[in-house]
Amino acid sequence: MTLRALDFILGGPQGGGLETSSQILTWAFARAGYGVISDREYFSNIRGRHSYVHAEVSATGLPRALRYPIHLLGAMDAETVFTHFGDLAPGSYLVYDTGEEGKVYESIPSIEPELKARLRAAFREAGLDGTLGSLVKYLSASRRVVPVGLHYASVLSEAQKEVGIAASQASRYVSAILVGAVAGLTGLGDGPVSYGLSRRFPKKELYEPNRYVAGAVASYVKSKFGAPLALEASSIGQRELLVASGNDVSAMAKIVGGLRFQSYYPITPAADESFTLEEYESLHLDGFDSEVVVLQTEDELAAINAAVGAALAGARSATATSGPGFDLMVEGLGWAGMNEVPVVVTYYQRGGPSTGQPTRGAQSDLLSSVFASHGEYPRIVIASGDHEEVFRDAIEALNYAERYQMPVIHLVDKFLANTIASIPMPDLSSIRIDRGKLVGEAAGAGGYKRFDFSSPISPRAFLGQAVMWYTGDEHDEWGHITEDPESRVKIMEKRMRKLEIADSEIPEEARASYYGPERADFLLVGWGFVKGAALAALEDLSAEGLRGAYLHVRMFSPYPSRLVSRILAGFEPDRVIDVEHNYTAQAASLLAMNTGFRIRRSVLKFTGRPMYADELARAVKSVLSGSEREVLSYGA
Amino acid sequence: MCAHYLPHPQYGYMGYCDERGIVFGHQYCEGFTPMSADRLIDVLRARGWVYCVDCRRALFDAEEVLAHLRRGELLTAEFMQDAVAAEEALVAD
Numbered sequence: 101m102t103l104r105a106l107d108f109i110l111g112g113p114q115g116g117g118l119e120t121s122s123q124i125l126t127w128a129f130a131r132a133g134y135g136v137i138s139d140r141e142y143f144s145n146i147r148g149r150h151s152y153v154h155a156e157v158s159a160t161g162l163p164r165a166l167r168y169p170i171h172l173l174g175a176m177d178a179e180t181v182f183t184h185f186g187d188l189a190p191g192s193y194l195v196y197d198t199g200e201e202g203k204v205y206e207s208i209p210s211i212e213p214e215l216k217a218r219l220r221a222a223f224r225e226a227g228l229d230g231t232l233g234s235l236v237k238y239l240s241a242s243r244r245v246v247p248v249g250l251h252y253a254s255v256l257s258e259a260q261k262e263v264g265i266a267a268s269q270a271s272r273y274v275s276a277i278l279v280g281a282v283a284g285l286t287g288l289g290d291g292p293v294s295y296g297l298s299r300r301f302p303k304k305e306l307y308e309p310n311r312y313v314a315g316a317v318a319s320y321v322k323s324k325f326g327a328p329l330a331l332e333a334s335s336i337g338q339r340e341l342l343v344a345s346g347n348d349v350s351a352m353a354k355i356v357g358g359l360r361f362q363s364y365y366p367i368t369p370a371a372d373e374s375f376t377l378e379e380y381e382s383l384h385l386d387g388f389d390s391e392v393v394v395l396q397t398e399d400e401l402a403a404i405n406a407a408v409g410a411a412l413a414g415a416r417s418a419t420a421t422s423g424p425g426f427d428l429m430v431e432g433l434g435w436a437g438m439n440e441v442p443v444v445v446t447y448y449q450r451g452g453p454s455t456g457q458p459t460r461g462a463q464s465d466l467l468s469s470v471f472a473s474h475g476e477y478p479r480i481v482i483a484s485g486d487h488e489e490v491f492r493d494a495i496e497a498l499n500y501a502e503r504y505q506m507p508v509i510h511l512v513d514k515f516l517a518n519t520i521a522s523i524p525m526p527d528l529s530s531i532r533i534d535r536g537k538l539v540g541e542a543a544g545a546g547g548y549k550r551f552d553f554s555s556p557i558s559p560r561a562f563l564g565q566a567v568m569w570y571t572g573d574e575h576d577e578w579g580h581i582t583e584d585p586e587s588r589v590k591i592m593e594k595r596m597r598k599l600e601i602a603d604s605e606i607p608e609e610a611r612a613s614y615y616g617p618e619r620a621d622f623l624l625v626g627w628g629f630v631k632g633a634a635l636a637a638l639e640d641l642s643a644e645g646l647r648g649a650y651l652h653v654r655m656f657s658p659y660p661s662r663l664v665s666r667i668l669a670g671f672e673p674d675r676v677i678d679v680e681h682n683y684t685a686q687a688a689s690l691l692a693m694n695t696g697f698r699i700r701r702s703v704l705k706f707t708g709r710p711m712y713a714d715e716l717a718r719a720v721k722s723v724l725s726g727s728e729r730e731v732l733s734y735g736a
Numbered sequence: 737m738c739a740h741y742l743p744h745p746q747y748g749y750m751g752y753c754d755e756r757g758i759v760f761g762h763q764y765c766e767g768f769t770p771m772s773a774d775r776l777i778d779v780l781r782a783r784g785w786v787y788c789v790d791c792r793r794a795l796f797d798a799e800e801v802l803a804h805l806r807r808g809e810l811l812t813a814e815f816m817q818d819a820v821a822a823e824e825a826l827v828a829d
Contacts, residue, residue, distance in 0.1 A: 113746045114824075115746070115821045115824045116746045116747065116821075116824065117820075117824055118824065119823070119824045120823075120824065147745070147746070147821060148745075148746060148792060176747075177746075177747075197749070199749050200749075207790065207791070209791055209792045209793060210792060252747070252749060252750075253749035253750060253761030254761060256749075256750055256759065256761050257760065257761035260758055260759050260760065260761075264758075265758070265759040266759075267752050267757075267758070267759050267816060267817065268817045268818065268819035268820070269818075269819060269820050270744060270747075270750055270752075270759050270816065270818065271744065271746070271747065271818055271820060271821065271824070272820060274747055274750070
């Protein structure tokens with residue numbers, strides 16, 4: 101029997117080759133025509149702590165969310181098995197190193213004390229001696245888990261004899277063992293696997309030995325187990341798929357959207373976007389040559405101010421950061437608001453406050469984005485829910501910034517940033533670049549008023565095109581400092597009026613979306629990466645006869661109040677459920693503030709791990725049965 | 737434990753043989769040269785530390801080094817070079 105979808109986890113020590121295994125397999129499955137989504141979870145250290153990749157591969161569609169239990173666990177080390185054995189479905193497969201069977205969980209220093217305490221209790225209850233070997237036997241006997249034991253050292257020794265191993269690249273070959281095991285169990289063909297390997301290892305001297313290791317392991321596994329996790333033939337029907345992380349999609353979109361300057365200070369999970377942009381600083385495409393300047397500054401204060409300076413000079417300008425970095429940017433952002441500077445901040449949300457959970461996801465910076473800064477100034481706040489939305493929103497953020505001459509904050513949660521997904525190729529023909537009102541060379545001809553009161557959106561001249569003044573103090577039409585009360589009223593109204601214009605011009609349908617039947621029995625309200633889990637959970641619930649819908653909010657300033665109110669009016673208040681990755685249900689607060697509708701029921705998760713479709717579906721059922729607040733916590 | 741075996745810092749079963757110049761699984765060969773307690777203590781005196789791959793920590797005391805050795809754990813003061821680790825390590829700050 102073949103599978104329609106496969107969920108698997110690959111785990112190992114951070115820095116030990118896991119990223120390589122994940123990339124190769126994602127490319128290989130996508131090459132074979134399957135839809136893939138894979139999330140990576142890692143500790144905030146550089147090397148050694150447990151990290152893992154959780155993926156879903158689908159033969160019938162492009163997967164939006166992850167699920168438990170899993171069909172396959174591929175372990176680079178014993179810690180992976182100790183951490184994830186509870187995730188295995190009955191009858192699932194466990195790939196592990198038989199050389200580690202004697203390893204005892206108590207002796208593994210990187211396992212946190214809390215997990216050790218849980219393991220102690222579980223091992224005591226099952227009567228196990230604490231070794232990996234005893235756990236594997238137990239899983240096989242009690243849960244019908246099929247152990248796929250490989251002696252990794254012997255595999256590598258064999259590879260050394262047959263093809264030689266480059267000493268400095270040895271961890272690559274551990275990656276290849278897992279790639280081969282997954283390929284063997286799933287029956288993934290040699291063509292897609294070779295494609296994945298060649299993408300990762302373009303040089304022959306690395307490609308060949310890795311192909312040997314992966315091929316040898318795949319053949320052995322296939323000969324011993326068959327291909328028990330084979331997927332049915334893909335019916336997705338996409339001729340071409342883009343496989344990329346949220347970070348990479350944002351970088352690609354910024355280039356397509358005409359970005360010419362990006363500043364940043366490295367921070368997780370934002371920095372990957374800037375690293376990708378750095379790879380494309382020089383653009384040479386079909387006779388078109390251009391440059392994107394990517395500037396790594398000394399801190400985030402400098403990053404926002406450099407982006408503001410570039411925008412004043414006429415470059416499409418952005419910066420990318422995360423919570424602690426954004427906090428440092430707030431004063432600069434206020435300066436941009438005061439001076440009507442078109443600058444984009446791509447804000448990757450992680451767990452806070454303070455350093456918080458640097459490598460874990462969250463949606464706890466929504467209110468901070470909407471209200472950050474002293475004083476009042478207009479801003480646009482967009483939040484993307486999946487990779488396709490990231491692509492569109494990253495371009496529109498640049499357009500909105502220049503059209504309405506105000507800061508735009510583009511929220512992307514870490515889950516989305518670090519998730520690799522296969523998506524349809526973006527339609528580039530529909531992309532427009534809007535630079536807003538510009539005066540050009542004419543600005544120098546007469547007296548140029550940068551903040552001309554005759555219109556809320558004043559034509560913009562770049563530095564060097566005219567004489568103009570910028571200051572953090574309140575100012576008049578020319579930019580000169582003034583504390584005159586009548587002038588203050590005029591310029592405040594001018595600035596704030598721009599948000600009303602944006603509200604009237606940006607279609608509400610682009611700011612919120614309704615998914616589901618016209619008349620549903622209940623409504624989930626969410627934003628960001630919740631979208632995928634919500635839509636997948638609704639599919640599961642629909643199979644059980646529960647007809648739900650999902651309201652996805654994509655813009656929080658200006659808020660799509662009319663559309664959201666209209667949708668909410670169709671539901672009993674007790675059948676509306678807020679779903680978010682934070683403790684205080686921040687989006688529900690903003691919804692109440694903008695519509696007067698108070699959502700009383702919520703499903704929340706703030707562990708730093710993504711929301712899984714299965715746990716969300718269970719929580720929704722609890723809420724529909726009367727629970728007011730469900731807090732989710734699944735995931736290692 | 738062979739004195740010529742320089743283990744990978746994370747995968748102790750894989751290492752570099754400084755005698756034969758190849759990557760090697762952690763197993764015996766005809767050139768096996770046992771790592772003696774005296775030699776380990778000499779290394780500790782010279783470098784100030786010895787690393788236990790199994791426990792993933794540095795040891796600074798001779799008694800401690802000998803205790804780990806008696807437990808059969810993998811001790812070293814030199815590692816196999818891993819030139820690609822940076823590509824696998826994700827940013828974190």
